[in-house]
Amino acid sequence: AQSVTQPDIHITVSEGASLELRCNYSYGATPYLFWYVQSPGQGLQLLLKYFSGDTLVQGIKGFEAEFKRSQSSFNLRKPSVHWSDAAEYFCAVVFPETGNQFYFGTGTSLTVIP
Amino acid sequence: GAVVSQHPSWVICKSGTSVKIECRSLDFQATTMFWYRQFPKQSLMLMATSNEGSKATYEQGVEKDKFLINHASLTLSTLTVTSAHPEDSSFYICSVGLAGRYEQYFGPGTRLTVT
Numbered sequence: 001a002q003s004v005t006q007p008d009i010h011i012t013v014s015e016g017a018s019l020e021l022r023c024n025y026s027y028g029a030t031p032y033l034f035w036y037v038q039s040p041g042q043g044l045q046l047l048l049k050y051f052s053g054d055t056l057v058q059g060i061k062g063f064e065a066e067f068k069r070s071q072s073s074f075n076l077r078k079p080s081v082h083w084s085d086a087a088e089y090f091c092a093v094v095f096p097e098t099g100n101q102f103y104f105g106t107g108t109s110l111t112v113i114p
Numbered sequence: 115g116a117v118v119s120q121h122p123s124w125v126i127c128k129s130g131t132s133v134k135i136e137c138r139s140l141d142f143q144a145t146t147m148f149w150y151r152q153f154p155k156q157s158l159m160l161m162a163t164s165n166e167g168s169k170a171t172y173e174q175g176v177e178k179d180k181f182l183i184n185h186a187s188l189t190l191s192t193l194t195v196t197s198a199h200p201e202d203s204s205f206y207i208c209s210v211g212l213a214g215r216y217e218q219y220f221g222p223g224t225r226l227t228v229t
Contacts, residue, residue, distance in 0.1 A: 032216045043207055044158075044220040046115065051216070090157060094216045102148075102218055104157045 002027045004093050006105035013081050014113045021076040021108050023091030033074040034092040034102075035065055044090065050074065061085070086112045116210045117141045120221035127198055127228055135193045135224045137208030143188035146211035148218060149181075151204050158207060164191045198228040 005024045013019055025031055032051050036044040048059025055067040065076045074091060091105040117140040127133045137147055145166050150158040162172045162183050170183035180202075182194040195202050205225050209218040 034217075036220070041205075041223070041225065043118075043120075043222040044209075046217075046219070049217065096216055100146075100211060100216050101160065101163075102158075106157045107155075109155075 002093070002095055002098070002103050004091055004103045004105040006089075006091055006108050008108045009106070010109045010111070012111040012113060015083050016080050019076075019078045019081045019085070019110070021089050021091075021110070023074045023076065023105055025072050025074070025091075025093045025103070027093075027095055029095045029097040031074075032094040032096060033065070033067060034094075035059065035063070035074070035076045036090045036092060037061075038088045038090065038107075040087075047076070047089075081110075081112055083112045083114060086110055115217075116144070116212065116219040118208065118210050118219050118221040120206075120208055120224050122224060123222060124225040125227070127226070129199055129228055130197055132194055132196045133198060133226060135195075135206055135208075135226070137191045137193070137210075137221055139189045139210045142212075144191075144210040145188065145213050147185060147191040148209045148211060149183060149191075149193050150207045150209065152207060152223075153204055161193075195226065198226070200228045202226065203228045 003026045034049045035047040047063050050057045050067045089108045092102045119138045121136045147164040149161045152158050161176045162170045164170045164183050164185040166185045172178045185191040207223045209220045
């Protein structure tokens, strides 16, 4: 069965430090991959997506993510975190061979320390 | 991407009443809309897929008679929570799917509190 795992429920980083949020998926088919950010009481904003091609994708707000097929991973990174990055981050996966349903990870809550 | 709005952004209703939540695609025609539910500190749970002009497809465990979905036009889908109970209190988010593309754009969500 398809599933998405975000191993880190909560991460705390200092402002200016680097960040990596992990995302793993299970299923054999080729996935489409997304990262969304959600501020408290708000909807989801798309940070970046990967469909094919270059496995390192750039997104908004200085975020990037790298698709590693061998590890079934799509980790989100940012070289220098800003206080405004504090939010909930969701990884989502679509397996187009099986339909257009999004499978969401459980989310990672990011706290940024001044 | 698509711009999606939801109305209201928050609503409080009494137990036993019904409440309607609107989801609008503001800048393009959406043949498919999705409705999600999100509990505090949890991920999104897909409730149903709404297709314009046809009946919604509900996920397993979602009561279709309780959560009525109507996708009457290419820009509007509504979710009506009937005979609401406190356990229906949650954050409801809709999204719009782009035809032929595996992307979804999300509305800002509606906070429902049932007292």
